[in-house]
Amino acid sequence: MRDLINNFITSGKGSKKHSTRRSKSFGYQVLGFGSGGGVGPVSIDFLVIAGGGGGGGAYNSAGGAGAGGGYRTSTQDAAVDTAITVTVGDGGGAGTAPPQTSGSQGSSSAISGTGLTTITSAGGGFGGYRNAVGGDGGSGGGGGGPTPGTNAGGSGDTPSTSPSQGNDGGSGTGTPNNNAGGGGGGAAGAVGGSASTPAGATAGTGGAGSASSITGSPVVRGGGGGGGAWMSSTKGNGGDGGGGAGAQNTASAATSGTANTGGGGGGAGTQGNGSYNGNGGAGGKGVVILSVPTARYSTTTTGSPTVSTSGANTILTFTGSGSYTA
Numbered sequence: 001m002r003d004l005i006n007n008f009i010t011s012g013k014g015s016k017k018h019s020t021r022r023s024k025s026f027g028y029q030v031l032g033f034g035s036g037g038g039v040g041p042v043s044i045d046f047l048v049i050a051g052g053g054g055g056g057g058a059y060n061s062a063g064g065a066g067a068g069g070g071y072r073t074s075t076q077d078a079a080v081d082t083a084i085t086v087t088v089g090d091g092g093g094a095g096t097a098p099p100q101t102s103g104s105q106g107s108s109s110a111i112s113g114t115g116l117t118t119i120t121s122a123g124g125g126f127g128g129y130r131n132a133v134g135g136d137g138g139s140g141g142g143g144g145g146p147t148p149g150t151n152a153g154g155s156g157d158t159p160s161t162s163p164s165q166g167n168d169g170g171s172g173t174g175t176p177n178n179n180a181g182g183g184g185g186g187a188a189g190a191v192g193g194s195a196s197t198p199a200g201a202t203a204g205t206g207g208a209g210s211a212s213s214i215t216g217s218p219v220v221r222g223g224g225g226g227g228g229a230w231m232s233s234t235k236g237n238g239g240d241g242g243g244g245a246g247a248q249n250t251a252s253a254a255t256s257g258t259a260n261t262g263g264g265g266g267g268a269g270t271q272g273n274g275s276y277n278g279n280g281g282a283g284g285k286g287v288v289i290l291s292v293p294t295a296r297y298s299t300t301t302t303g304s305p306t307v308s309t310s311g312a313n314t315i316l317t318f319t320g321s322g323s324y325t326a
Helices: 002-036
Strands: 042-049 071-078 083-087 109-112 119-121 149-151 172-174 179-181 210-212 219-221 229-231 287-293 306-310 313-318 322-325
Touching: 042 109, 042 119, 071 119, 083 287, 109 287
Parallel strands: none
Antiparallel strands: 042 071, 042 287, 083 109, 083 322, 109 119, 149 172, 172 179, 179 229, 210 219, 287 313, 306 313
16 A cells, blocks of 8 residues: 555656646746847937026126037937936026126036936037126137127037037127127037127127927027127127027117027127116026837826927927936
């Protein structure tokens, strides 16, 4: 009897082992199938525009214009579950008078995430005042319009990127006889205009921004501000893409850059003799835009971006900082 029981137990164990091997074998096949057929990375287009620079103030002079914010694009593959951090830069503050001050540089915008190349656009350079050159930045700010003399515009593409994120600002100039014009702000698509000859008769025009069709149709952003004018000079217009116009012989503030285009603020103008003091225009806030194939859109965001669709893509427009998880 005991032999019969032992034989039965041994046979049972053998059957159990055989069954276990079959189960493991089946499990390995499932895992192998999963690893070969998983979801791959998703290709995302990015547009990253920094805040525009603020225009310079004016007192018996003319303010230089603020520059458009740095303008960069990128297409990258993001792995599933990659958290993409989005930073949107503010526009620079306006220069004042008195006391005379330059505007301030805009703030940087950026995208970053594990496995991605970080893309950072530098804020637009500030517009100078009577005794100040334009500031460096994503694009360069316009030089202030002195009486007399010349102030150079700031350098764009600072720090340098490939391709370039922006262009130089124009120079401001003036004479002792009521002619002074500020330089125009540089921009994503063009340099800022310099005040014309005879010195300061016409302030510099803001450079034009660049067009992107990331939202489905071409939109120009990142324009430079226009230079301000003193006394008998003519103000500079803002550049296409959100650049603010300079002020014309007035104590009122110049036009600010358009929000969420990274446009530069216009330069201030005055009537002279200390009775009328002008403030520059503030820089426009930047923007970051993502285009994701709708079939791969995860819906996981922070920061409340505007969500729209264009063709086969879902468009996320960030006007404030946030994130998207691929």
